[in-house]
Amino acid sequence: MSALTRLKDEAPVPSARTPQRAGGRGGLRRYKGYLWVLPALVFYVTFAILPAFHTAYLSLFDWDGVTLATWVGLENYGEVFSNPDYRNAVGHALLLVAFFSWIPILIGLLMVGLLSRHRRRGMTFYRVLFFLPQIVPLVAVGITWRWMYGDDGVVNQLLRGVGLDGFTRAWLGDFDFALPAVGLVGTWAMSGLCMMLFLSGVQKVDTSLYEAVRLDGAGAVREFVTVTLPALRGEIAVAMTVTTVAALASFDIVYVTTSGGPGSQTTVPGLLVYRLAFSEGKVGLAAAIAVVLSCLILTIVFAINRLTRTDP
Amino acid sequence: MNLQRTERWSGYVILTLLAVGIVVPFLSIFFASMQPSGSTVTGLSWPDQWSLDNYREAWTVAGFSGLIQNSFIICLGVVPATLLLSTLAGYALGTMRLPGGNAVFMFFVAGLTIPVELIVVPLYFNLDSVGLLNTYWAVILVEIALFMPFSVFWMRTHFRATPPELMEAARVDGASPGMILRQILLPLARPSLMTLAVLVFMWSWNQFLLVLILIQDPDRRTAPAGLGYFVGQHTTNIPVLSAGTVIVILPIMLLYLAFQRSFIAGLLQGALKG
């Protein structure tokens, strides 16, 4: 995902790296190089691009997946926007963005502010640990947290341990806390990545910049605001893109922790696509939701791209 | 001076606190998996006696041996094919002057935003009509396509960073593009290929929604998808459920520890390079 945000740096590639012997007037020969690209392109188009368009096409039908479909035009989209259940699912996904994206980025920045002033030993060890949530299957993460949030889970154990017995509950079954609880799983999973991105970014900053502001008598806060933060803009954009996309396509965690409950407090678009298309026989509607979700992702990625484009 | 030292130490304290936060879930699931099957486990608790019985139960009764095998088969299909195709495409897009090459590259990169949700519904029906549903092929083919944008991006970036003089010299000697790739560029590309391989392996191993839908036969599912189904059956038998979870995590975790440099470099640079 993140590659997108960096695209700006190379979009107008002149790609004149290799002087061409026969090039320039070579006609068809110039296209010969595409033979190398073709296999990848064929796979990519057949199994990713065409199905994406096919989904858009299906979204115009009322189809149960079994019997004959009827053309309904944009009716499914009307349903997606008018039915509160579907609208709410999109809202939940957007709220998850705060937990998957904003909080981890804030934590990451805070840590950089605290840690970046010194080189530290033993960072490899911490780095290996902090990346751990990134590499394990989200299903396993979800199952682990599902149990941690349970009546007898670690979270309640901790609360009891500090004398907050009154606050214990089955977190994922609670109408007010289920969605934030799912969100915090995302915070747990994403914080390490953000932190490491920023820490590695800050190492590239010219140390003379820091020395300069320090000579000016700047404190840690001003140093952070004037030097660190601007230097990390690219990294922040990347972190935002990665985590936002993860939040919007958060099917795995929700599926194993709450399946959308209690009530429909934690439904997300991915879950609806799965349910509507395959168990409720509303394939067109499911396709429409998938299209809306994808548009949302595209818009946000584009917006992040745009906002961070204003280069110095 | 004193201030410096407290700052340094407080840094470590905070790092360690966060590390504990990361580790506790893993520890709790690991400890739980060692408790007697069917017992009530409360939070993070040290097992009275250590036993691998739950692992045996998960491995045989719950069929995780088969699931893990399926996962490996799919990864073995996906990783080499993805590496091969993306190397070829990355080579051409990164070193040759192709008319419209940038547009094609952008076309690939645009695929980075495609969520599985967008493609899985028609894939289900289309793969069914050609008889590929419930086969490893269904998942392998789609995953190759799904990982292609990043892989092409990654390999193109690598090849663009190779000094052009190398290729130029070979070309003057009369080497064909294929020979240049094989004899000069590939040996140099090993670290990049290694990193890409572990990333693709990880993504393939962790893929859930796609498998859940394209493979309905419970015996052919991958480990994470099987685990997703396993939850419902063993919600109250936390120890066995935990053992199943550890079994699914373990292979990818070991791979990560063995190749942590590649993983971290990939995750960081994959995000930043370009």
Add this chain to the structure above:
Amino acid sequence: MAKTRLIRAALAAAAATAVLAACTPGSEDAGSDDSDSSDGAESVSTEVPDEDATLRLAFVDGPEMVDELIAAFEEEYPQVTIEPQFTEFTDYVASIRLNMTSDSAPDIAQFNVGAMSDLIPSGHLLNLDPYSEAYGWQESFPSVGLEQLTADETGKVYGSGSLRAVPAGMSLTGVFYNKELADEAGIEIPPATLDEFEQALEAASEAGHTPLSIGALDSGGAHMWAALLNSMMPVEDYRAWVTGEAGGSISTDEALAATEKFTEWADQGNFNDSANGTDQEASTAQFVDGRSVFLMNGNWAAAQVADEMGDNAGFFLLPGLEQDAPAVGSGFSVSYAISSQTEHPEAAAAFLDFLASPEAAEIEAHGGFLPPNVDAAPEAEGVLGDLNSEFARVVEADGLNVFPDFSAPATYDALSSGIQSLIAGRMEPQAFLDELQGIRDEHHEE
């Protein structure tokens, strides 16, 4: 420059897709390949061919029972091998439609009305009328079991039409109780009326116990609600709604009163604290641990209750409003349908026929299910004995109602989330009923 190219490429791809997908979805097959099943006119054989046949059986309930049934059947027909394929309930409901319409559909599948009704008009389920006639199933299976498994050609109206599946064992939901705790609280068992049961809940509460455990994380809450409907709503009205009769409605005064009673109980703290975070298995575990006086669950929990509590547990149906009201309970059969794509319909039908045998009845009872034929039930004591006698009462009164999620495929999700909302006080009873009614109406309009 690059951008216009990209757009052009995208347009080209779009054009290609349009060509590819120019036909209306679903038009190529709509289940027409094996439509020999659509009318039950042709004659079938009860002979199982000698050649080796392997059948796959997808199911959700009673893995041990299924294993035993298969073993006993294979002994009788050595040329047939049956491979069981277990899936947990929620996922079974979600995936069985997919599974049955795919090329690798299982030969035999446990029948679930809500999830499988679309498969009837599409021709993916074998019409069992010819086999029923050939084997004489009308005699060998009791009518209470078979009636629930008939459906018309649209797959939307139940209780009449052709036979779609055959029962292997019946299920029944009701109230389990802890004798010791009930005695302590001075509760008399069984309560004769719903009022008496409410007083019992109150007494349990006063004695410092959690009165009633339900597992509303999955379908446990819906079972409680359905039980209240059974007690408070006329049986004909409920059946008209759930089986898809024209004009059937859940939006009635009696259903509203039952739903309000449900929320009232939730408000009063009659249910376990975190009912919404507890699934049925966990609610049973709570009850077995002595953490509640009553448990709302089905016969599938009986074996565990009997094992762990022995004589200390019993079972009764939720009583009606008045004393001596007819016994009404929710239950459905564990039943099996045959895929129209199977290559061995005779072998599959022979398996279904085997389910009527006394040997199968023994296995079913042992597996915690109620043999459809009440007389074939082996003697049992304690909670299992209670279950048998309560089921016999229901059968006698013709009071077996199917579960509410059978009213439409989309009902299940709306029901479980709606019940959770009711418990949390986030939804008005009337709105809940209106939503269910809306889903049913939409299903029948199509």
